[in-house]
Amino acid sequence: MRIRNREKPFGIEKPVTARGQIVIIEDRCKGCGFCIEYCPNDVLRLSDKYNSKGYHPPYVAHEEECVDCGFCQMNCPDFAIFSVEVESGEREPAPAESVKR
Amino acid sequence: METINTIQEQKHPMDDLLRMDRIPHIWCPGCGIGNAVSAFAEALRKLEYDLDKVVVVSGIGCTGRVAGYIKTDSFHTTHGRAIAFATGIKLGNPDLKVIVISGDGDLVSIGGNHFVHAARRNIDLTVICVNNFIYAMTGGQVAPTTPIPAYTTTSPFGNFEAPANVPQLAEAAGAVYVARWTALHMRRLADSIVEAFNRPGFSVVEVISPCAMYYSRINKLGDGLDMMQFYYNNSIIRHGESTDNLNIDYQKEIIVGKFVDRERPAFSESLNEWLRKDQVE
Amino acid sequence: MDKILEALSKGIEKSGIGRKRVCLVTDILYDPEVLETLKIDLFHTSRGRTIPFATGMKLANPKLKPVVIMGDMATLGGNHFVHACRRNMDLLVICANHFVYRRVEGESASGDYDTVSYSPYLLFENPLNIPHIARSCGSVYTARWTALHTDELTRSISHGLKKKGLSVIDVISPPAELLDFYYRHSEIRNGEDTIHTGIEEEKKIIVGEFLERERPTFIESYNRQLEEVLGDQFVKIEV
Amino acid sequence: MLEIRFAGFGGQGIIRSGIIVGRAASIYDNKYSTMNQAFGPEARGGACSSQLLISDKKILYPYITRSDYLVAMSQEGYSKFESEVKDDGVLIIDDDLVNTDSTKKVLKIPSTRIAEELGHRIFANVVMLGYVIRVTKAVSLEAMRKAIPESVPERFVDKNLKAFEKGYEYA
Amino acid sequence: MKADPRDVFTGTYYIDGDVAMAYGALAAGCKFLGGYPITPSTEAAEAFARIAPRAGARFIQMEDELGSIASVLGASWAGQKAMTITSGPSYSLMMENISLGAAMEIPFIIINIQRAGPSTGVPTCTGQADVMQSRWGGNGDYEIIALAPDSPQEGFEFAVKAFNLAERYRCPVMLMSDECVGHMTEKVVVPEASKIDIEPRRFYKGPADAYLPYKRDPDLVSPIVKAGDGYGIYITGLSHDEKGHPVLESGNSYDLEHARALNRKSTDQYLVDKIRKNRDKIIEIQEENTEDADVVVVSYGISSRVAYRAVEQARQEGYKVGTLRLITVWPFPEERIRELAGRVKGFVVPEINYGQIVFEVDRCAEGRANVVLVPHGGASVHQPEDIYAAIRQLLESKKRYENVFEFRTILERKVFGGGMLKNRS
Amino acid sequence: MSGYEACAEGALAAGCGFLGYTPIQPSFGIVRRFITRCAETGATFVQMEDEISSLAAVLGAVWTGRKALTVTSGQGFAQMMEHIGLGVMLETPCVIVNVMHDGASEGIPSMPGGGDVMQARWGSHGDYEIIALAPNSPQEMFDLTVEAFSLSERYRTPVVILFDPVLGRMKDSVNIPEAAKIRVEKRKYYKGPKDGYLPYKYDEKDLIPSMVDISQGYRFHVTGLTHDEKGYPVMNDECQEWNVHRLVNKIRLFADKIVRMEEKYLEEADVAVVSYGVVSRDALTAVEAARKEGIKAGYFRLQTVWPFPEKRIAEIAAGIKRFVVPEINFGQISLEVERCSRGRAGVDAVYHAAREVGKPGSILKAIQKTNK
Structure with missing residues (x-):
């Protein structure tokens, strides 16, 4: 299976990507690693700390790489992670439909 | 973790669809049932259907607990009888959208008869069958879907029974919509559920899901991530494949896709027609 | 009804496997007088539970060839049927397809379409295509005859008795007064794809031998798998 | 009569710990022992506990009245059973997973961390056992060394014995 | 064997x-x-x-x-x-x-x-x-x-x-x-x-043509054959005669007259009698200290081991408490309970349910002894203190109670510290 | 009208809107009547593949707001046992009509029986x-079917109607009152705010939680597992105790209100005949015959077999010498009578064979014997 990449919006030369910020609800995490493995942009890493259940939750290693694709959220079996769109001054805001999940 | 601190007030996007007060759920790390629920919730969100009119019915088993986590009217019934229970709900109030989410053992083994007959009657239900090749809640017994020669606790020397082919059974019994995806095909699965949901009649979506605890451990297949990786490498999308070819062999490639999409008169239509005819006579 | 027993009796004779080895498991009530002449062991079990009963018998005494005659197979015992096909238990299953529950007057069974004269209600449920289900689930031999196709039925039964694995014979056996009607409205099409064998109103009933194939039976796979893993420790099931 | 309670999550080997010690006691040390278990529907992550009684006489009442030792590998297990421990009893906890403020005697071992150093966290229970046996002297060392290989899958015997020694040494 | x-x-x-x-x-x-x-x-x-x-x-x-x-x-x-x-x-x-x-x-x-x-x-x-x-x-x-x-x-x-x-x-x-x-x-x-003593199956040994599947030996049990031995047996779940044939005339219309003739000796009668008449041989119980007991604790399964702690405590305090453990729950040892009922003050029945065997004990006690149920909703075992409290309560009571429930209402207040209607969770 | 028809009419009169069934002899008469009236009454029916699913479908239909009925007999009832448990646990009101036939297993399907009485009480785990x-008559068949729906709604529990093929076939005039005069208990619906609904929060007075229908937006969850007020599974002994305590007590404590019985000639009687169902007709004949002979016999009939009228039996026991309990089984209710009489009066269980229905001889003989 291929993970769908963001499509280039027509008429804009430089690809504009949405920026996302990831929220991790650590105590729900069971450390399965799906989000880390299947993040298209390798944003996440496994942390060393233990959560209350004794698992290692992920942490955001490359925050700037997140494009708010929402795959970590869908792929998390424990509903412990999701991303929200953040607007960054450095980049142009992404077209609305491309960030809509 | 600073990310949490900054936007902790953000709600999880599934909050309205799931009973977050019950999370963390009971499923093991690396289990794919959570993914299936996630896809289902996504489908519900896409549908924009009145959630008050959606009913989720589950049987018993790991997947049987799904009903408890979805924030609609939901029923956790007895082992194998989810479809029968759902039939009652659908006929009692035909305006409802009734969805059965349960496991392979529940739907195909003990509930096989209800599965066949609900498909034959073409009762308007959507059945999501999460197939993890094993009875997980009771501790890893051989299921009718266990491939040859997988090891389980009740087939300690390898399974030798031919596994059931869920899409084929569904097709033969008369289901109008049959699809299969793995727990990794999240978006396609969600789309498929949407399609099944909109199809009047008995629709079946099979979800191949890793059981990281019992199935993979005894067969030394690694953890949930390894099994997901296996699906990643070995699943082939072939829409419209003949259901004869959909048997799943041990650690062989898995054909996924949408296999059946047809129309047959649904039960409630036939019943109404019959009642009308009866009255005329 | 008696037509099936007659065919069974002749079929046993013809197959030459011996009356001792055959044992009949059924949920239909038979007249004991008829059975005495048949001289085979008969077990009249609870409705729909014939196939698991026969499964237990086969495994406990693999020399037996249990023959299952099911009345309302398609309803109560549907699940057992599906799974016995999947396992390929070495049984011969004869579905006495009455279209109605014989013993409950005037009721619709899920077998096939309605017989208006017999049932006061029109049947509105979709019928189940028994040969197709059998094929899909993995039976090795599937045929359908009406009860009046005596010779063909005998031949099929004899074949089913000799065949290793689960054979399914769907016998259209409505009440006596309708038998002839169905006989005349049947059409023999051997080797027909079971997808087309559904019985529909105002169409001919397709009969014939639809399917024959080889699959390892439950006991064969059991022996092979366990011998491979356990070696000498395994006590094999002798057939 | 020695009463030990193991508590933790499903998947940590809580019940197996009870079985290993019980087996060592009843088969190799010729004592009587009864092991009872309580677990939730979850295979992993649910609350789980086992209670082990070891005695020189036949055990009639098969449950813990007040435990001599509580081996806690989760916060939940700790808070649930802390009060059950005798006043002069001992709490043995995994200090990465359990926070304590008990007035009773507390012994700490980072068993999960040690197990992870050894290769996998599933050995945490055996590391813990090594520690527990040293502390409690519930059964003889020889008995444990015989009981462990019998109670774990063959391919993990060496690792488990190593984990056991590690825990034993830690004490 | x-x-x-x-x-x-x-x-x-x-x-x-x-x-x-x-x-x-x-x-x-x-x-x-x-x-x-x-x-x-x-x-x-x-x-x-x-x-x-x-x-x-x-x-x-x-x-x-x-x-x-x-x-x-x-x-x-x-x-x-x-x-x-x-x-x-x-x-x-x-x-x-x-x-x-x-x-x-x-x-x-x-x-x-x-x-x-x-x-x-x-x-x-x-x-x-x-x-x-x-x-x-x-x-x-x-x-x-x-x-x-x-x-x-x-x-x-x-x-x-x-x-x-x-x-x-x-x-x-x-x-x-x-x-x-x-x-x-x-x-x-x-x-x-x-x-290890094993009871072999009672296979039929006589001549093949004389075999009747339900012809009974004097102990009301009949010998059995195997399917596939060529006896041509007909076994049915319908009421049947000695031959095993269903009681019917032809087709599916039942011959009522024939059924009537057989009625007294019908299948059901034998199904019941073969156990009831052999009950003395089947029943097994385990008794301790019942000879001089004032109170007998009747229990089975795990409850009997839990009750042990309560009984031990009561005996240490000088109460005469005996125990009766049912090894065979069914058939129920009615006679023994009847005998004891005449001698003891009462029975205490701890069960992990809301009253099942206690009704049998109560029935056999025939009002001659008080019967106390120590109920438990399940999911865990009794606290021995509850059983002990019931023993004490029984010994203190002077009255003869009308039924199990009446006593339990009193007990519930004392043992469980709440009325029947109070939410206990 | 026959008993079967009266039963179907009773169900419809009580507002039953759903029938789930699997054909099994001899219960089919009810189904036939019900189906023919479906089109007029707006009721729905479904023939399920087996009895297990029939009851499951009925339980499902109840939660959509309909009143539901299933009809079965003998073995079919045995198959329903699992779902009676589910019905009790989910507190789902429904009515199960069991036409008892003779014998263990299939027995003799066309003959009356009484062997399922204890099963109705104890059959599920x-x-x-x-x-x-x-x-015990077609008229009562009608009345008690209506009553059964009332009770099931009132106590939120499955209610079983036990009768037999003789009563079913028996034709008698049945007086069906006008619809307005038929009083059926209304379902106890929750009326508070939407987010405040707890499926198992019960009333302290009657121990019954209030119900809602599917699709009203309450988004509730119910489970066959042991659950808390919210309906969520909670796996501990405390919650189990909370649950079972109430499930048992919501009927035990109100037994006096539920129990219905009929008495005749009991004043100054020496011997009381306790009976129910079709046997009670013979019992009454026998009692009257005995009275003629000068034996002081009384007649006591259970209209509710469960809960058992313990108090009344104990009272009667104090005043008489012996009970005679005729049943078409080898002693089921007689055990209950024996228990409740507490040794005050002896109990003679009379095996009233299926063939003896209509012939009070054996009962009369038993009465005469007690008098000696």
Whole structure:
């Protein structure tokens, strides 16, 4: 299976990507690693700390790489992670439909 | 973790669809049932259907607990009888959208008869069958879907029974919509559920899901991530494949896709027609 | 009804496997007088539970060839049927397809379409295509005859008795007064794809031998798998 | 009569710990022992506990009245059973997973961390056992060394014995 | 007859009750298990699946419980000792075929690891609420035998005993264990094969043409044959005559006159009488200190071990307390309770349910002794203090109570510290 | 009108809107009547593949707001046992009509029986209490079917109607009152705010939680597992105790209100005949015959078999010498009578064979014997 990449919006030369910020609800995490493995942009890493259940939750290693694709959220079996769109001054805001999940 | 601190007030996007007060759920790390629920919730969100009119019915088993986590009217019934229970709900109030989410053992083994007959009657239900090749809640017994020669606790020397082919059974019994995806095909699965949901009649979506605890451990297949990786490498999308070819062999490639999409008169239509005819006579 | 027993009796004779080895498991009530002449062991079990009963018998005494005659197979015992096909238990299953529950007057069974004269209600449920289900689930031999196709039925039964694995014979056996009607409205099409064998109103009933194939039976796979893993420790099931 | 309670999550080997010690006691040390278990529907992550009684006489009442030792590998297990421990009893906890403020005697071992150093966290229970046996002297060392290989899958015997020694040494 | 050494895994084990029962069944010569997984009985089926292929026994996991029990009936008629292992709701599903098994007089056993109910209840926790169900759960009249072990060692022994009784009386025998015993791990000693007594199946030995499936020996039990031996038997779940033929004239219209002629000696009468008339031989109880007791604690299964602590405490304080443990829950030892009722002040019945066996005790006490139920909703065992309190309460009471409930209302206030209606959670 | 028809009419009169069934002899008469009236009444029916699913479908239909009925007999009833447990646990009101036939297993399907009485009470696993009614005439068949729906709605529990093929076939005039005069208990619906709904929060007074229908937006969850007020599974002994305690007590404590019985000639009687269902007709004849002979016989009939009228039996026991309990089984209710009489009066269980229905001889003989 291929993970769908963001499509280039027509008429804009430089690809504009949405920026996302990831929220991790650590105590729900069971450390399965799906989000880390299947993040298209390798944003996440496994942390060393233990959560209350004794698992290692992920942490955001490359925050700037997140494009708010929402795959970590869908792929998390424990509903412990999701991303929200953040607007960054450095980049142009992404077209609305491309960030809509 | 600073990310949490900054936007902790953000709600999880599934909050309205799931009973977050019950999370963390009971499923093991690396289990794919959570993914299936996630896809289902996504489908519900896409549908924009009145959630008050959606009913989720589950049987018993790991997947049987799904009903408890979805924030609609939901029923956790007895082992194998989810479809029968759902039939009652659908006929009692035909305006409802009734969805059965349960496991392979529940739907195909003990509930096989209800599965066949609900498909034959073409009762308007959507059945999501999460197939993890094993009875997980009771501790890893051989299921009718266990491939040859997988090891389980009740087939300690390898399974030798031919596994059931869920899409084929569904097709033969008369289901109008049959699809299969793995727990990794999240978006396609969600789309498929949407399609099944909109199809009047008995629709079946099979979800191949890793059981990281019992199935993979005894067969030394690694953890949930390894099994997901296996699906990643070995699943082939072939829409419209003949259901004869959909048997799943041990650690062989898995054909996924949408296999059946047809129309047959649904039960409630036939019943109404019959009642009308009866009255005329 | 008696037509099936007659065919069974002749079929046993013809197959030459011996009356001792055959044992009949059924949920239909038979007249004991008829059975005495048949001289085979008969077990009249609870409705729909014939196939698991026969499964237990086969495994406990693999020399037996249990023959299952099911009345309302398609309803109560549907699940057992599906799974016995999947396992390929070495049984011969004869579905006495009455279209109605014989013993409950005037009721619709899920077998096939309605017989208006017999049932006061029109049947509105979709019928189940028994040969197709059998094929899909993995039976090795599937045929359908009406009860009046005596010779063909005998031949099929004899074949089913000799065949290793689960054979399914769907016998259209409505009440006596309708038998002839169905006989005349049947059409023999051997080797027909079971997808087309559904019985529909105002169409001919397709009969014939639809399917024959080889699959390892439950006991064969059991022996092979366990011998491979356990070696000498395994006590094999002798057939 | 020695009463030990193991508590933790499903998947940590809580019940197996009870079985290993019980087996060592009843088969190799010729004592009587009864092991009872309580677990939730979850295979992993649910609350789980086992209670082990070891005695020189036949055990009639098969449950813990007040435990001599509580081996806690989760916060939940700790808070649930802390009060059950005798006043002069001992709490043995995994200090990465359990926070304590008990007035009773507390012994700490980072068993999960040690197990992870050894290769996998599933050995945490055996590391813990090594520690527990040293502390409690519930059964003889020889008995444990015989009981462990019998109670774990063959391919993990060496690792488990190593984990056991590690825990034993830690004490 | 002695057990077949190949099936007996002699040795000393540290195993739980479920596994011990599987070992016991194999030692008793069980050659067939038709099972379906359900917590908490799976360990037994798993153990059986592990060892069965080496003992020439067969394990099949059927598609559902109806299938597994029906396959057991079939296997038994094919000449093998057969059993199924189950629990909770699955047991409820089997009721129809238990009734069929009783009517066909098939020897088979069911191991029921009771869990907390009703419905799905608490699957991983204990209960004792299937006791009445095992006696009354099927439709129609029949009698069964039920045994209740209280330790893994007894699990092993009673499994052998259950098979012996089943073969002896050609009836279903229930091994009513509970989750506590099933999951309790203790030392189990499996003796040598020569030390295990096995009741062989009562095969018919006379001439083939004279065989009648339901012609009874003086003890009301008839010998059995195997399917496939050429007897041409007709076995039915309908009411039948000696030949096994259903009581009917022709086709499907029943011959009422014929039925009437047979009525007094009908199938049901025998199904009931063969147990009731042999009850003295079947019933087993274990008594301690009942000779001079003021109070007798009647219990079975795990409750008897829990009650031990309360009884011990009471005796230390000088109360005369005896214990009566039911080894066979069914048939119920009515006579013994009647005898004791005349002598003692009362009975205390701790059960992990809201009153089942206590009604039987109450019935047999005939109002001559107070009967106290110490109920428990399930999912765990009694606190010994509750049982002790009930003993004290009983000894203090002067009044003769009208029924079990009346006493319980008082008890509930004292023991549980709340009225009936108060939410206790 | 026959008993079967009266039953179907009773169900429809009580507002039953759903029938789930599997054909089994001899219960089919009810189904036939019900189906023919479906089109007029707006009721729905479904023929399911087996009895297990029939009851499951009925339970499902109830939660959509309909009143539901299933009809079965003998073995079919045995198959329903699992779902009676579920019905009790989910506290789903529904009515199960069991046409009892003779014998264990299949027995003799066309002959009356009485072997399922204890089964109705004890057949499912776990602790629960049930309500079972036993009518003895077509008229009562109608009345008690209506009553059964009332009770099931009132106590939120499955209610069993036990009768037999003789009563079913029996034709008699049945007086069906006008619809307005038929009083059926209304379902106890929750009326508070939407987010405040707890499926198992019960009333302290009657221990019954209030119900809602599917699709009203309450988004509730119910489970067959042991659950808390929210309907969520909670796996501990405390919650189990909370649950079972109430499930049992919601009927036990109100038994006096539920119990219905009929008495005749009991004043100054020496011997009381306790009976139910079709046998009670013979019992009454026998009692009257005995009275003519000068024996002081009394007649006591259970209209509700469960809960058992313990108090009344104990009272009667104090005043008489012996009970005679005729049943078409080998002693089921007689055990209950024996228990409740507490040794004050002896109990003679009379096996009233299926063939003897209509012939009170054996009962009369038993009465005469006690008098000696």
